[in-house]
Amino acid sequence: MTEKTGFNHSDGVSLLKYLEEQIGSLDRKVDMRYEMQKIALDKAEGINKERLDGMNEWRATVTDLTSRFVTLKELDLKLEALNKGRKDTLALIMALISFAIMLWKFFT
Numbered sequence: 001m002t003e004k005t006g007f008n009h010s011d012g013v014s015l016l017k018y019l020e021e022q023i024g025s026l027d028r029k030v031d032m033r034y035e036m037q038k039i040a041l042d043k044a045e046g047i048n049k050e051r052l053d054g055m056n057e058w059r060a061t062v063t064d065l066t067s068r069f070v071t072l073k074e075l076d077l078k079l080e081a082l083n084k085g086r087k088d089t090l091a092l093i094m095a096l097i098s099f100a101i102m103l104w105k106f107f108t
Contacts, residue, residue, distance in 0.1 A: 070078075
């Protein structure tokens with residue numbers, strides 16, 4: 001007695017073909033996803049490079065700018081020189097005023 005399974009050779013071929021198509025479809029989807037991820041990664045790397053280039057440009061600008069700043073020591077020396085010059089000028093003006101007063105008194 002033979003049991004009837006309801007499965008014949010043509011059904012097996014159809015099933016095999018169906019499974020191969022499904023596996024092929026999944027392979028294409030995986031390949032497509034891989035390509036899309038690669039594109040996204042390349043784009044992200046480009047954006048990050050631009051960002052880092054901008055940061056490096058900013059850093060170079062700030063470094064250049066701060067190298068031109070006056071240090072406190074230099075400022076103190078300049079202010080000291082200005083104050084000395086101001087005191088000398090004030091002393092000269094006072095001497096000239098005193099001399100002018102003395103001349104005015106002498107001639108009046």
